[in-house]
Structures are given as structure tokens and as C-alpha cells.
């Protein structure tokens with residue numbers, strides 16, 4: 001049977017992030033709490049700060065009562081479309097910048113031999129002085 005539930009992407013939800021138009025995501029469900037912000041006993045700022053992301057942890061951390069949870073169901077407008085997760089855009093580094101980074105890495109690895117050589121040289125000098133004193 002086809003579902004009548006509205007599916008919303010996180011991108012779409014995050015566009016509703018103002019006092020007059022506020023959607024939040026809790027436990028995979030999308031809630032339009034615009035009309036409830038002024039009445040919310042925990043204040044509107046906490047809810048506004050929870051827009052554009054999954055607010056389940058913040059909601060649970062506040063230890064909401066059973067009646068708060070029942071009240072919440074009245075604001076449900078749909079479900080989060082998990083398949084529409086936005087992949088982070090890959091940053092393409094320009095050729096010149098890439099060459100610059102490669103040179104920097106090559107330059108810094110050039111001196112890796114210095115520390116072990118310094119340790120061995122110091123041990124030799126200390127050993128030599130110790131043997132001469134005996």
C-alpha cells in the first residue's frame with residue numbers, strides 16, 4: 001500500500017530555521033513547531049538551535065515527559081528521507097596548489113634522517129668520552 005507520509009530531506013528541513021517557520025527532526029520524524037515555539041516551556045532558542053540537524057539527542061537530554069511526547073505528535077508533518085543524505089562536496093585543489101603541497105611534504109620528509117643521526121652521534125661522543133676517562 002502506498003504511504004501518504006511526506007518524505008523530507010535534511011536539506012529541505014534545514015531551510016525552515018526561523019521563528020516563523022521552524023521544522024525539527026526527532027527520531028526520524030519531521031515536526032513543524034512554528035506555532036509552538038512561543039509556548040515551549042524550554043524556550044524557543046533551544047529549538048531554533050536544533051534546526052538543520054537531527055535533534056533527537058537534545059530532545060532526549062531534556063528529559064521530556066510523556067505528555068510532552070504526546071503533544072509533539074500533533075506537530076508531525078512527515079519523515080526524514082534518509083536516502084537523500086547530501087554527500088559533502090569534494091574540494092578540487094588547483095594544480096599549482098597541489099604542486100606546492102607536494103613540494104612542502106617532500107621538503108619536510110627530507111630531514112627525517114637528522115634525528116636518528118643526531119642520537120647516534122651523541123651516543124658515540126658520550127661513549128668515547130666515557131672510555132677516555134677510564
Ligand code: HEM
Nearest residue numbers: 033041042046047050055058059062064065068071072075
Ligand atoms: C515538538 C517538539 C517539542 C515539544 C512538544 C516539547 C515540549 C516540552 C514540554 C511540554 C516541556 C516541559 C517539561 C515536560 O513536560 O517535559 C519541555 C521542556 C523542555 N524542552 Fe521541549 N519540546 C519539544 C522539543 C524540544 C527540543 C527539540 C528541545 C531541544 C533541542 C527541547 C528542549 C527542552 C528543554 C531544555 C526543556 C526544559 C527542561 C527543564 O527546564 O526542565 N524541546 N518541552
